[in-house]
Amino acid sequence: MKKTDLYKNERLKVVAQMKHAAGAKAPLGAAPLLDRKEQRRLDAERGLVPFAVKIPSDLASRLRDLANERQLSLNDLVTELLTRSLD
Numbered sequence: 001m002k003k004t005d006l007y008k009n010e011r012l013k014v015v016a017q018m019k020h021a022a023g024a025k026a027p028l029g030a031a032p033l034l035d036r037k038e039q040r041r042l043d044a045e046r047g048l049v050p051f052a053v054k055i056p057s058d059l060a061s062r063l064r065d066l067a068n069e070r071q072l073s074l075n076d077l078v079t080e081l082l083t084r085s086l087d
Contacts, residue, residue: 048075 001009034042043049067077 067074
């Protein structure tokens with residue numbers, strides 16, 4: 001490899017590490033982020049199961065806005081709305 005290729009590869013590694021670190025930052029006052037395995041274990045203990053659906057993007061944005069307005073997680077909001085509509 002050329003010396004410039006080595007520098008380029010090193011730069012790419014550093015940039016990837018920086019992006020990864022930036023994505024892992026939590027807002028101030030938030031609980032520390034859990035890894036996926038730990039999160040799945042906690043969800044299973046609470047009796048939660050993944051349930052993927054496809055909805056129009058405008059409906060998804062309305063749900064996100066409503067969740068932010070009510071200061072709820074999107075999961076909690078969808079659970080509440082589905083429970084109300086099915087009862």
